[in-house]
């Protein structure tokens with residue numbers, strides 16, 4: 419009976435308590451949970467038949483990083499000069515030209531926490547890219563990178579964000595959240611900017627009306643309660659966003675991949691369960707009653723599970739993500755091209771609709787091969 423009361427509240431998009439959220443995450447019957455989350459998705463989206471997708475290109479600014487995340491095979495230390503790189507403008511040009519041929523409209527720019535690249539480097543990079551390709555959106559950095567750049571440049575997060583936006587930053591990805599719990603963070607990302615810094619940077623972005631997204635990487639050392647608290651932190655942060663500002667446009671959970679990571683060496687091995695992922699998507703839809711878009715991360719969970727997620731609360735399939743290096747270096751090798759992602763959406767029973775970062779529809783033009 420209590421379960422049905424919780425489902426009724428969730429269906430009405432009432433804000434759920436921590437206890438109720440924990441019940442959903444731990445005990446709720448999955449079939450019923452997914453059905454209620456699907457009902458809520460239908461109530462929230464403009465067109466129930468539509469699932470959105472995106473074309474963008476991931477480019478890594480640098481792989482030099484002092485954070486030492488134990489789940490990351492991508493980074494190298496500053497002294498590992500044989501592996502270290504900083505992407506050059508010529509390389510950006512080639513990658514952007516190819517992205518434009520494939521119909522993309524956005525760069526997802528991410529990198530490590532480089533100890534020497536201060537804010538002037540990013541201002542120069544963003545303004546150069548914008549002057550060369552004014553039509554390309556820069557979805558760039560992430561809260562930990564902004565906190566790091568601000569710190570080594572002697573700036574507040576607010577001033578750093580203002581300068582980055584003035585140089586061309588269009589929106590802030592939700593990367594680097596993992597699980598928003600200081601204990602978990604110390605265990606898996608010992609030198610990364612803190613949970614509080616992540617929250618503070620995102621809040622500043624919301625006050626400035628800079629569009630953002632939020633993420634969760636689960637399935638490593640966290641407890642069920644810590645997953646729930648992560649979602650509640652995101653929900654509370656969104657509730658503090660001034661009315662009418664973008665805030666978090668989307669929430670994207672994904673599974674930790676352990677292959678070859680330091681966490682794996684320490685005995686933390688990822689055990690992917692499609693049903694657990696469906697539960698996370700459905701619970702996210704019900705707890706995050708103030709975030710409109712829930713994204714199925716096909717890149718980390720694969721086509722079939724992502725399709726299931728579309729019937730369990732997710733309304734977006736994410737990007738075909740031309741060139742991804744971080745999760746693929748830890749064992750996620752799923753791939754889609756534009757035709758493939760649209761077919762996957764159709765096969766799941768929906769109509770695909772290409773969108774931009776702000777979830778505005780775009781016209782799809784088949785790419786030059």
Ligand code: SF4
Nearest residue numbers: 483485487490493530
């Ligand atoms: S995940 Fe990002 S912040 Fe962490 S080590 Fe890798 S590059 Fe650095």
